[in-house]
Amino acid sequence: xxxxxxxxxxxxxxxxxxxxxxxxxxxxxxxxxxxxxxxxxxxxxxxxxxxxxxxxxxxxxxxxxxxxxxxxxxxxxx
Numbered sequence: 545x546x547x548x549x550x551x552x553x554x555x556x557x558x559x560x561x562x563x564x565x566x567x568x569x570x571x572x573x574x575x576x577x578x579x580x581x582x583x584x585x586x587x588x589x590x591x592x593x594x595x596x597x598x599x600x601x602x603x604x605x606x607x608x609x610x611x612x613x614x615x616x617x618x619x620x621x622x
Contacts, residue, residue: 551559559573589597603609617620 559570562573
């Protein structure tokens with residue numbers, strides 16, 4: 545099913561600038577942009593991710609870090 549949507553000249557101008565090639569249809573542009581936006585939204589940080597990052601920053605500030613060489617030595621890796 546097709547539908548007609550009304551866009552302002554400003555939005556049409558922005559859509560024109562977002563075309564990958566001159567004959568790309570507005571439907572293709574909108575489809576690509578919405579797919580990209582949905583993928584990006586799915587990749588956003590979760591609350592758990594943010595907590596983990598905050599913990600890591602606190603560890604760094606407190607000096608609880610190891611060099612690669614120290615870690616290799618501790619783990620017995622050559």
